Every structure is written in C-alpha cells, then in structure tokens.
Amino acid sequence: MRALIDLSEPYHEFAARFFKYAAEPSSPLSPFSKESGEARDAAVAMYGELIDGSSLKIDRELRAQLPELLWLYSLGVILYWVHDRSPGCAKTYHLIDRTVPLVARLVALCRIRLLRSTVRELMSVIEDIRS
Secondary structure, X not given: OHHXXXXXXXXXXXXXXXXXXXXXXXXXXOOOOOOOHHHHHHHHHHHHHHHHOOOOOOOHHHHHXXXXXXXXXXXXXXXXXXXXXOHHHHHHHHHHHHXXXXXXXXXXXXXXXXXXXXXXXXXXXXXXXXX
C-alpha cells in the first residue's frame, strides 16, 4: 500500500481533479465501470499474485475473494489519499501503517471456524452489491 501511494505521489494534484469524474457512477472513469474493467481486472489479478506467492493459509473461498477485497481496500486508501493535504501525505501513510496489520490479522482470524460464517456473510453482502 505504501508503494502504491509512493508511485502515485507525483499525480496527487491531478488525482483530486480526476476523482470528481471517477466518482460519477455513470462515468467511464469510474473504477466500477465497464470501460474500466481491464484496469480493474489487472489490479485484482495483481493482488491475486500477491496472495498466491504468499505462505498465507486461509479458507479456499476467502482466498478466491481476497484479491477483490484487497482491491476495494486499496480504493478506500486512495480515496483518503486524494483528500489528504497533510505534509507528505503523512495521514495516508499513518492510515496504511494502522490498517494493513489489521487487515492481515482479520484475514488470519478467518481460519477460526467460528469467524468463517461471518466472513462468508460479508462476502455475500459484497457479492450482492456487486450484482
């Protein structure tokens, strides 16, 4: 996540102007639009490669959904970054430093049988809103 922000930093000012078009649901620039499908699929695939290359031991169903969940998480971080006016985007980096370990712990907790049904419910909600 830090690398994503590092690479995006030169475009920070442009990103704020771009975001107003990308936030419009009917815009082809929306990350959820049909026109953005190729870029979205590439980003989700990158998270899939990250997971496949890890030693992560998780439920097969969650493993299949995790790349898209991580992509959605990254969109949230990017949205925060677009609005971050702190020096050097320090608040965004702080958000990343606080939430990445939390996301990792949540994924690890999914191995606990008791929490698996909650995770499946969350994935079902995401699937419903995606349709």
